């Protein structure tokens with residue numbers, strides 16, 4: 043694409059230079075006709091690139107596209123984060139959603155358990171979510187079993203996950219919808235997933251990824267939101283995770299969308315903490331715009 047733009051610009055410039063050359067040629071012709079020259083100093087020729095008069099406009103072509111914006115040094119920063127995450131020993135590695143479901147259960151049950159662990163994980167530490175999932179699984183974590191369970195029992199089992207009272211309500215409502223509308227399975231589009239009570243965009247993208255093995259978008263949680271703003275991986279500062287998701291999806295190569303959540307969540311749990319990030323231990327300290335240097 044760049045080469046084509048360059049070639050087009052070259053042709054336009056050459057054409058204009060041709061016109062300018064014609065004027066200069068006329069001037070030379072005058073000189074040879076005997077008109078006395080005032081000065082032997084060569085005059086510079088101003089070449090104006092007027093909008094809408096280039097080759098593209100003449101041939102009905104669109105404006106050449108500018109190269110897509112991308113953050114400075116992002117590949118180097120990413121590589122160093124991978125290095126810092128090499129041991130895979132953050133809470134998300136040991137107790138994240140991917141470790142919470144029963145991998146020997148039928149696929150439909152596994153997908154339901156993935157969705158439930160995502161619902162429980164919001165505003166909750168991985169350790170607490172993991173323990174609640176373990177207790178739920180001991181009671182039998184299926185759509186039918188949850189529908190049979192009374193709210194008080196469900197509340198006792200999932201306590202102390204964050205906002206557990208609301209989560210009891212959302213889990214019951216969502217499970218009833220799954221039973222009635224999706225035959226007990228979870229939907230397989232982000233649009234349908236976010237319609238379920240208590241399911242937000244981050245959960246929907248993670249559910250698509252983990253339960254359906256499909257990359258639908260970047261899952262932006264509080265860690266991804268914070269770290270990408272610190273590293274200036276967003277063109278201008280973003281205020282909400284959904285803004286961050288759109289800003290990242292604009293430039294980050296799609297083959298990294300799956301990895302980036304896992305990578306940055308663990309990095310945020312161990313090094314780039316919300317308060318007092320451990321910049322002195324961070325391999326990106328010399329190339330991070332937000333680094334605290336002593």
Ligand code: SF4
Pocket residue numbers: 272273313314315319320321322324325326327330331332333334
């Ligand atoms: S240098 Fe500090 S703020 Fe920057 S990525 Fe590392 S830990 Fe985070």
